[in-house]
Each structure stands twice: as C-alpha cells, then as structure tokens.
Amino acid sequence: MDRTVTPPTxxxxxxxxxxxxAELGETVQALAAKADLKARLGxxxxxxxxxxxxxxxxxxHPLRDPLHTPLPDERAVPVGRAPARPASRRYWWLIPAGAAALAAVGALLTRRG
Known part of the structure; x- marks a missing residue:
C-alpha cells in the first residue's frame, strides 16, 4: 500500500x-460583543x-388585558340592587358593643375585689 499525499494547490x-x-473574524466579533459591557447593560x-x-x-387598564379576571369588587352590580358594603362598614357597631361589654366586665370585677 503506497500512500502518497499530494500537496494542496x-x-x-x-x-x-x-x-x-472569516471564521476568526466572526469569533473576534463575538468576543468583542461579550466584552462590550455598556451595550449589554443598555x-x-x-x-x-x-x-x-x-x-x-x-x-x-385591566380591561385591555385579555387574561384579566375581575376581582369581586370589580364585578357589575345587577340593576336594582345596591352593592354590598365592605366588611369594615358592616360591623361598625361591634366596636361600641365590645367596649360596653368590657366596661361591664370591668365593673363586675372591681365590685368583687
């Protein structure tokens, strides 16, 4: 077996x-782009x-968002019905009732003593 190598032209x-x-130029450009921190940060x-x-x-603008699901407060109120009041307004009377109950308990405890 005679292997002869022909020199390239x-x-x-x-x-x-x-x-x-060309390959070296592309590699240099890629390295330069990675080294350009200002451009990458921008x-x-x-x-x-x-x-x-x-x-x-x-x-x-939540109505423009097609994936937006309305929260309970955003739902339309049926005609003829008033919107429900928030819980903070519904139970306002508990504050003075609780204060009166505490005063009564305090009065009972001080009488025994």
Whole structure:
C-alpha cells in the first residue's frame, strides 16, 4: 500500500486561508460583543423597562388585558340592587358593643375585689 499525499494547490490554500480569516473574524466579533459591557447593560435596561412599562399599563387598564379576571369588587352590580358594603362598614357597631361589654366586665370585677 503506497500512500502518497499530494500537496494542496495554491488556490486551495488561498481558499482555506480566506475561510479561516472569516471564521476568526466572526469569533473576534463575538468576543468583542461579550466584552462590550455598556451595550449589554443598555440592552438589559431596555428589556427590563419594556417589561415594567407593560406591567404598569396592564395594571392601569385591566380591561385591555385579555387574561384579566375581575376581582369581586370589580364585578357589575345587577340593576336594582345596591352593592354590598365592605366588611369594615358592616360591623361598625361591634366596636361600641365590645367596649360596653368590657366596661361591664370591668365593673363586675372591681365590685368583687
């Protein structure tokens, strides 16, 4: 078995050199992009700003958001019915009743003593 290696031609060498230079240029550009912290930070800020702006817009205009589910307070009230009062207004009378009950217990405890 005689293995002879034929030397590459000048045109083949030039094509290989051109391809290697192109690959090296792409590698250098990729490394330069990774090393450009200012550009990377600017891109990250732009992305975050867009996310925050979108979230704020959805909060300000919930009806525009197709995935928005209304909270109980946002539901429409049927015609002819008054909206339900919040719990804090429904049980206002418990405060003076509780105070009176505490005063009565306090009075009973002081009489025994």
């Amino acid at each position: 000048a045109a083949a060498l030039r094509a290989e050199i051109t391809q290697t230079r 891109h990250a800020v732009t992305v975050r700003r867009a996310k925050v702006t979108g979230a704020l817009d959805r909060m300000a």
